[in-house]
Amino acid sequence: MFTYIDPGIRQRLADDGKLQRVDADGKPVSSDHEILPGTRSLSILGPIPLPLQLEGKHYQANWYASVRHTELSQVQELADELRERQGQQSFAVMSSSMAVNSVLVFGDPANWDNPLVRVHSSCLTGDVFGSQRCECGPQLSSAVERISTDPAGGMLIYMSGHEGRGIGLWAKAATYLLQDSGENTYEANRSLGLPDDSxxxxxxxxxxxxxxxxxxxxxxxxxxxxVADLSAEGLSGITRVKHVSGINDANRRYLAAKRDWGHELSPEDLCD
Incomplete structure (x- = not known):
């Protein structure tokens, strides 16, 4: 991902209503609104029409890209400095410093009535490579199908900074090796001195x-x-809907560890 957008283009997108800035409560704020230290705001880019094909099925969604505004500001300052020094080749240092989250919207949010939502944590091995060591890829495809066909509409939020329950891809690779030595997914995190879920x-x-x-x-x-984490952020009226998909021999032990950790999975759910 390349994180820099020319200021003139940013203004044009804002004027066209394609670039919004919102505070932590999701309320729009002006681009010159001062954000106090310790507070948070997001910049949201979209909607962007996005035809999808997952597992041979076609869908139509609107894509929104989102990033924390404080990180955008830091990138802008760095870009200005690099331009002054004619350091164009150094712009690549900004390409991996920000977590850009995505939202796929199905239907018109203004008409939603108790919509179906998936908050999906990024998983390169499962979502992209098709790994069967987890259920992430099938869960992603199933969520798109369920949301896109639900009469109430809904959206999928794809959290790009959540690889390996927040530990990152490098550490996740190490936990896989530890799991192959006999530890479960949570024990492997602890062996690395990392939280169960960060x-x-x-x-x-x-x-x-x-x-x-x-x-x-x-x-x-x-x-x-x-559900508890989202509720702690001030959201209410959340109804949890079971989402089981992609069970196989390669991930059954992994899913059993998640069940023992607190995930609502029954013995029947862990059968093919």
């Missing part, structure tokens, strides 16, 4: 507030902690 859902909560406001919604998840 994901931050505050940006997801802000995006939900922006698109859904205070209206109720249904959340596709087997993880009660995700």
């Amino acid at each position: 994901r931050d859902f505050s940006d997801a909560a802000t995006l939900l507030k922006y698109f859904q406001g205070e209206r109720p919604f249904r959340l596709l998840t087997n993880n009660p902690k995700k």
